[in-house]
Amino acid sequence: MPSAVIFRLVALLLGMTGVWSVRNSGGTARRRSWLPLAVASICCAILASFAIAAVGEGEAPAEPFHDSSGSAAAPPSRSEKQADAKPSGANSADKPAPRKLTAPKNWPPGHPLPNVASNCVACHLTAGRELTAAVEHFVRSVHDLNGLTCYDCHGGNRDDDARAHEEDFDFIGTKLSAHLKTCSECHDGEAERLAAGPHHWDFSKRINTQYPTCVDCHGNHDIGNPPAEFKLTDMCLDCHHKLDKDYPRIASVVKHGDQLAAVLRDVQKRNIALDDPVPEAFREPLAKLRTDTMNVMHGAKEIPAEKARDLNDRADKIRTGLANWLKSTN
């Protein structure tokens, strides 16, 4: 493949430029270590060229599709990308045929089955204990409502059950750092917003106990439909013992958010069988509020009093509206 040769030459040239620039850079701290750096940069260049050649024509970098303003084109599902990248595997480019889903005996009465009848769901539904609990929690999460399934986060083989958990098919199991990277690929705008603030983290580092991660605040399987006992305030308090005193305005936004979430949970319970459990009239203000709250919370800075008042008033208005709706449809 001639393009691979060109890539390799260009990369080699880049490597040489790297040596040259390191050698000629003035900083004393740098100069001492020019040799390993130079060797490393040549190695990287060569490795990179092989990697590019292996992928083929070299894919264009992904366009951000979900910016922090919340306007979004549909994010490509991970499985679509995977299907493109694995021409020789068992995964076909077409959507896999839906499987037959059978609820297990102890499935909560009236609880729907997931929207996408993937092989993962079909087997995990009856696999028992935490393997089934994952499915139960996933049902009616925001990702279930939007037609995603297990392999969109976990990877894995979508056709061949015997190879469902193989790394060759990008299965990442329960590795947290890999999951955070996956969340951030689909939600790049939100992830960048978080990375720019004091809660920044580097998911290439394996262990992070200092900063809250996506799943600390959002959960994993039940995102958008968390359990009744979850309060975001408690999560903040784990690290900021005096949240109220130190950041009273952002603390008030977290509190009003928790109050709204409690009512939303009842609405979701009431409408659990619907494609979108939230009554139409509330969807748009709720989506706008969510985006504005995200900007504040991912930014993790104390905010002006006006800003807090605006967010809290909007949260209260939606909350009382939904509470009245619940009463009127009782």
Ligand code: HEC
């Ligand atoms: C034929 C049944 C079957 C299928 C299909 C299946 N799983 Fe599993 N899965 C299991 C069983 C059994 C376990 C527990 C034992 C094990 O790890 O093999 C498990 C474990 C897991 C775990 C926990 C692994 C860990 O390290 O703790 C994850 C995550 C998971 N499966 C995700 C998936 C995803 C994603 C798919 C679809 C691509 C899938 N599974 C398909 C049966 C299945």
Ligand code: HEC
């Ligand atoms: C939005 C992303 C996402 C989706 C979708 C998802 N998972 Fe997970 N899953 C995670 C994360 C994150 C973890 C926990 C990683 C950690 O904390 O170490 C996890 C953990 C698990 C575990 C280990 C036990 C547990 O509950 O912690 C199993 C089993 C599992 N998932 C199965 C599934 C199945 C089956 C589906 C589809 C019904 C699914 N997951 C859908 C993100 C996801």
Ligand code: HEC
């Ligand atoms: C394959 C792409 C994909 C992956 C991976 C993914 N998401 Fe999502 N997520 C979506 C889509 C699609 C929606 C619904 C439309 C929207 O809000 O963008 C969504 C919505 C959300 C929302 C909005 C919640 C609400 O109530 O509306 C949150 C929060 C979220 N995801 C967090 C996460 C986290 C945390 C992870 C990783 C554990 C993750 N997502 C992994 C695609 C993805």
Ligand code: HEC
């Ligand atoms: C796992 C621990 C952890 C959790 C949980 C956590 N934070 Fe933080 N937070 C930090 C760390 C660490 C910093 C950075 C402190 C520093 O730079 O001095 C920080 C910084 C902040 C700041 C900026 C402080 C400043 O001096 O400007 C605010 C505001 C904040 N967090 C609010 C929150 C809120 C609200 C929550 C809950 C939604 C939360 N945090 C949850 C660890 C945490």
Ligand code: HEC
């Ligand atoms: C300190 C807590 C915290 C952390 C850490 C955090 N989020 Fe959020 N996020 C929020 C809050 C609060 C909101 C607004 C209310 C809601 O949707 O729950 C939000 C909103 C969102 C939304 C909805 C945005 C919209 O416009 O509808 C997405 C998507 C999201 N977060 C993804 C992520 C991802 C991905 C990560 C990790 C890279 C992450 N979040 C980390 C607290 C957090």
